[in-house]
Amino acid sequence: MHAIEKILAKNSGKKSVRTGEIVMAKVDFAQVNDLYLQTIYSFREMNGKKVWDKDRAAFVFDHYAPAPTIKSAQIHKEMREFAGENELTYHFDVNAGVCHQVLTEAGLIYPGAIIVATDSHTTTHGALGAMGTGVGATDMATILISGELWFRVPEIIEIRIEGTPHPGIMPKDVILYIMGQMRADGAVYKAIDFTGSYIDNLGVSERMVLCNMAVEMGAKTAYMQPNEKVLKYAEQRAVRPFEVQYTDEDFQYSESYHFDVTNLSVQVAVPHSVDNVFPLNDTEKVKIDQGFIGTCTGGRLDDLKAGADIIRGKKINKDVRLLIIPASAEVMQEAIVKGYIQDFINAGATISTPGCGPCLSAHEGVLAPGEVCVTASNRNFPGRMGSNKSKIYLASPATVAASALTGYLTNPCDL
Amino acid sequence: METIIKGKVIVLDNNIDTDQIYPGRFLEIVNPQEIGTHCLSGVDENIAKNFKKGDIVVAGTNFGCGSSREHAPIALLNMGASLVLADSFARIFFRNSINLGLPLLVCKGISRVLSDGDEIEVDIVEGTVKILKTGEILQADKIGEYAMSILEAGGIKPLFRERMKG
Numbered sequence: 413m414h415a416i417e418k419i420l421a422k423n424s425g426k427k428s429v430r431t432g433e434i435v436m437a438k439v440d441f442a443q444v445n446d447l448y449l450q451t452i453y454s455f456r457e458m459n460g461k462k463v464w465d466k467d468r469a470a471f472v473f474d475h476y477a478p479a480p481t482i483k484s485a486q487i488h489k490e491m492r493e494f495a496g497e498n499e500l501t502y503h504f505d506v507n508a509g510v511c512h513q514v515l516t517e518a519g520l521i522y523p524g525a526i527i528v529a530t531d532s533h534t535t536t537h538g539a540l541g542a543m544g545t546g547v548g549a550t551d552m553a554t555i556l557i558s559g560e561l562w563f564r565v566p567e568i569i570e571i572r573i574e575g576t577p578h579p580g581i582m583p584k585d586v587i588l589y590i591m592g593q594m595r596a597d598g599a600v601y602k603a604i605d606f607t608g609s610y611i612d613n614l615g616v617s618e619r620m621v622l623c624n625m626a627v628e629m630g631a632k633t634a635y636m637q638p639n640e641k642v643l644k645y646a647e648q649r650a651v652r653p654f655e656v657q658y659t660d661e662d663f664q665y666s667e668s669y670h671f672d673v674t675n676l677s678v679q680v681a682v683p684h685s686v687d688n689v690f691p692l693n694d695t696e697k698v699k700i701d702q703g704f705i706g707t708c709t710g711g712r713l714d715d716l717k718a719g720a721d722i723i724r725g726k727k728i729n730k731d732v733r734l735l736i737i738p739a740s741a742e743v744m745q746e747a748i749v750k751g752y753i754q755d756f757i758n759a760g761a762t763i764s765t766p767g768c769g770p771c772l773s774a775h776e777g778v779l780a781p782g783e784v785c786v787t788a789s790n791r792n793f794p795g796r797m798g799s800n801k802s803k804i805y806l807a808s809p810a811t812v813a814a815s816a817l818t819g820y821l822t823n824p825c826d827l
Numbered sequence: 828m829e830t831i832i833k834g835k836v837i838v839l840d841n842n843i844d845t846d847q848i849y850p851g852r853f854l855e856i857v858n859p860q861e862i863g864t865h866c867l868s869g870v871d872e873n874i875a876k877n878f879k880k881g882d883i884v885v886a887g888t889n890f891g892c893g894s895s896r897e898h899a900p901i902a903l904l905n906m907g908a909s910l911v912l913a914d915s916f917a918r919i920f921f922r923n924s925i926n927l928g929l930p931l932l933v934c935k936g937i938s939r940v941l942s943d944g945d946e947i948e949v950d951i952v953e954g955t956v957k958i959l960k961t962g963e964i965l966q967a968d969k970i971g972e973y974a975m976s977i978l979e980a981g982g983i984k985p986l987f988r989e990r991m992k993g
């Protein structure tokens with residue numbers, strides 16, 4: 413069996429599971445973000461009384477942090493009240509950050525766990541050897557009532573990545589390149605296991621970038637076998653003991669794809685789809701209005717460092733806004749201590765509260781018609797960050813910073 | 828539940844994501860009817876205005892990709908869609924739709940044989956799609972047993988309410 417199958421089997425009280433089988437599995441942690449007030453309504457409509465386990469569910473206020481409108485303030489209020497009534501042990505209010513990052517930092521994500529959240533990017537948690545998947549509000553309400561969810565045991569495909577890329581090539585470049593090759597429907601309903609020497613060497617934060625974007629290929633979940641760095645991180649933080657699962661040697665993937673990133677160049681996804689990926693140097697000259705470093709894809713300390721290293725001592729282009737939103741309060745504090753935030757402010761960047769920011773146009777920094785943004789986030793669908801008539805280029809944080817300096821989409825390796 | 832559905836279709840492209848089905852800027856809205864009025868406004872703001880109750884949405888591959896927002900199927904239901912047919916669906920969207928009682932069928936190639944305004948008759952149990960103007964019958968994938976039981980109960984909420992009693 414694969415590690416993912418072992419996780420599903422263990423949580424559904426079975427010795428083994430097979431592909432296609434529907435299992436009822438226990439959820440180790442359930443998380444609701446602030447777009448999903450409907451979860452509470454569905455919970456009540458289904459006669460839910462109390463959350464099944466007060467240590468295993470939490471709300472995270474990230475999309476509207478802090479509340480920009482009266483309606484979103486009301487959403488927060490009702491969620492706070494519900495969390496209070498249910499005496500939930502963990503609660504992440506507007507001072508916390510993006511859900512996937514804050515749960516990881518809080519030690520609620522660890523190898524072998526099943527994590528379900530009302531957010532498609534829950535695939536991120538494969539970075540720690542957990543099985544993370546996203547659901548809608550009503551599915552989530554059934555979990556809050558019962559602690560379980562039905563899963564179809566997925567086909568598992570292998571994406572093997574070998575090689576050590578050149579300096580300046582970030583995990584974001586790697587995953588954009590793979591997206592371009594696999595396409596946006598390359599893994600619909602399947603689980604992706606990332607393997608290979610490139611993955612073996614990555615730390616937690618870098619791994620999260622790849623697993624985060626697995627959902628952009630349609631994947632149900634992503635997985636990476638924990639390495640030393642992951643185990644150390646989890647051992648320091650995990651709130652309870654955990655068991656790492658290992659894939660059997662004779663396991664057969666349903667499909668296998670191999671990539672070598674040794675000579676990879678800087679990549680960019682051009683509007684309006686995540687798989688519309690080209691080497692940056694092959695794209696025409698693109699003038700930008702806004703750069704954005706942040707989100708559950710590109711707002712961690714590594715990402716801020718990459719940006720700060722490029723802009724330090726310089727000024728951003730006068731026609732560009734550069735928006736910096738650390739993924740969490742912890743990231744923000746570390747970035748302050750390391751001086752990155754000061755570097756960004758000196759360069760003329762705008763710093764904002766940890767959270768999702770304009771990633772899905774629910775908060776600060778949205779785009780006007782005709783504007784162009786280069787961003788370290790994960791989606792460039794039409795209207796994703798504001799007007800339907802704006803344009804979004806997905807790139808690494810280094811590329812965002814380089815572009816903010818010149819005012820044009822710019823390869824950080826060429827500076 | 829009605830298992831034979833007859834109606835006119837609107838035909839959409841491949842990779843229609845949840846931001847196109849229901850743009851993020853409307854996510855604060857909780858009133859279902861109001862949600863319905865913004866349905867597919869990321870594709871064209873006039874679609875919901877001109878949509879007749881009972882009509883059918885047809886799309887290409889990977890319909891509903893993107894976020895896990897339930898607003899997407901809620902919007903489709905409240906715009907009056909009786910059914911969604913597509914070459915393929917994104918996973919979370921598929922689960923959400925079943926949970927909310929919106930029937931949907933995978934029918935490979937469907938988006939290429941139909942055009943806006945064509946009338947079809949669909950048997951959602953058998954998975955057959957009859958194109959009325961030509962009489963041609965296409966075979967869609969059948970909905971799995973567990974999903975069908977949720978649809979028959981009118982969505983997962985009634986099913987769970989029963990379970991909470993017992």
Ligand code: SF4
Nearest residue numbers: 510707708768771772
């Ligand atoms: S940062 Fe963006 S992608 Fe991540 S959870 Fe927030 S809105 Fe979703």
